[in-house]
Amino acid sequence: MQSKKHRLGLSGKLVLAILAVGAIPLVTSLAVAYYRGSNELQDVIGANFQALAEVSAAKVDAELQRILTVDRTLAQQAADNSKIRTELIGNQPRGKNSSVVQFDWPTITETESVSGALKASWVTGPEAGLNGAKAATSSTEKAATTVTGLYLDSATQDTLLHIAMPIYDRKETLPVGWLHRDYDVKKLFDPLIYPVRFGSTGHVMLINNAGMIISCPLLATGSRIEDRALLALITIDYAGWTTAENSGHGSHEFSIIGYAPLAGVNSLLPPGESWHMFVWQDSREIFAPAKSLLMGVLLAGLLSLGLLGALSYYASRRIVKPVQRLRHEASRIAGGDLSQPLAVHTGDEIEELADEFDEMRIQLRQHIDTLEDKVEERTRELRDNQAEKDRVMEQLIQAEKMTVIGTMVSGIGHEINNPLYVIMGKAEAIRDEKDISACNEHARDIIKQGKHIAAIIKNFSGYIRPASQHELEQVDVHEKLAEALAMVKLSLLDDRIEIRQNFAPVPKIAAKPEEIQQVFFNVIRNGVQAMKGKKGILEVTTTLEDSQVCIRIHDAGTGIRAEHLGKIFDPFFTTKGPDEGEGLGMYIVRKIVNKYNGTVALASEVGKGTTVTILLPGVKSI
């Protein structure tokens, strides 16, 4: 039996199934953990970033308040200083242009702590700051501390924050002058911003609503955030956190950003400008622990899967091995080996299955044994039947010969009586003859006639002898035709039928000669009988047709009626009289011809005659 090719064996299927059972929850839990983990992490980190932004904003606010307090103190000192006051009043402007008075400030302890140039000037408003910086308000009635905003010092390339503080005379409600100070924002805020670092990339950044960096440990002060969309998200007047695909630091990656407005500062800034705190950390760093955790889980999962695979392979081998063994045993049985019992001892259902199989094997063997007996018996019966059939056939052939012999005997008598008469006459002559020399001639005639009789008897006995039992011989068809014709001459006393022979060279055929002689005799006899003693020609022709010997016997007899044609080869069918045959002639002809792989065909026309065509395979070329 040919085993089919399996793409995946039983073992492979089991291992796959078990691995699938292990892998599906692993992948599912990893996916859920990743999704939920990153979302919840975002919430926590976002809230933290927001808080940090708020705290940092409050710190910068507080610092600015401290500076303003210092400046207020300085302005008070200037108002209290008579020299400065005189100078200020004495330099009251006469037009719209304000004049600037430069002072060397007395030592003020507080100024030391802040950087930036301190200048005092008499101006109508806070707008005329140093280097042309303009205040946002021009009100002189309610002069208040003004933060005029950021500008770039073209000389130093520093970004400066300009603050204008009104100087009040104690008696006056209007300021007599303004105290102007420019702070280098880096020096002012960097100490507050820079230390707020977490991790390796987490930091806070101070920007204004135009996107300008005021202070950042990573980006240069004065550089800009160009992403307007990002700016719109974070430069709003309340604190919060958001996610964006822009870090604000030049890369377009997923980012969590905390933000908070600087409420104190913004209240002092000119309308339209606001400052904001920005908290950011590289997302890779944020999610690194989560990723690491997930990787850990994944690795552990894969390791578990590997273990699971190995275990399931082992387990499946334990299951599949006996099954394979069972299959092997089953194919052994299928191959016909039923002698050995199935040897599968696993102590489980497989063994039970094997036991069932073995039971089937035993039953199968019993059936086969019985079957073999039956086949043997039947074969014997058939053989016996065939032998019986052969025996009956031989008897039939012989019986048919005997009926023919009856009609032949008188013909033979005639044939033999003629020479016998000659012999008798010659013998009488010898008896009465006195001359010895004349006796010799008579004796020669007697011998000649004796030989003639012997030939007749030989021919006849060849016909009546049962077919020989030994091997087939190479039979000369023409010789057998001549013998059959001679026999017909013996048995049928008719001199009006002319026999014509047209013999072509043909090969011999392998057959028993007696049987072939009988075939020809039967056919020729039928032809002669069909001619019923009328004058006519009986024609015997031989030809070679495709290595077959063709013998055609045509009589000019009465022909066969159409309704009888189909019965000609049936046993005991005859239209002849009781003395002319038993109806076995053509039946035997066909039996014998078929036995030698030949065919016999019959064509007949009523009133014109019948043609019998016999084809027999020739043994070799002539």
Add this chain to the structure above:
Amino acid sequence: MSHKILVVDDEEEVRKTIRLQLKDTGLEVVEAEDGKKGIEVLDAENVTLVDAILCDVRMPNINGVEAIAYFRREYPHIPVIVLTGYPDVKLAVEFMKEGVVEYLVKPVEKEKLVETVMKAVDQRTFVGGSGPKM
């Protein structure tokens, strides 16, 4: 003048044997090899010269049955003896009805043949009413 007998038989050896057996009778033997020839011979001969006919049955061309029928019809005064190798009772009876004087079956002994032939020849004389002139 000797008596004359016509022998009709297709086999030369048979005709020679008949001649041999009748040698001592002094009969003159005229041979014919078949029925047709026999009729020709008889028609050609002076019928009065043939005293008896010895005829076979199985012969080519015109066989014995036809020839004898002819002889009996045309020359009823000539006795006919059948000499055949075919012993058939029915045929023998038929020939007897035709007026054949004897139905002999081959092989026939010399004495029997001579006796039958001589008897027939005598019968011819008797039947014909004019015996051979001595």
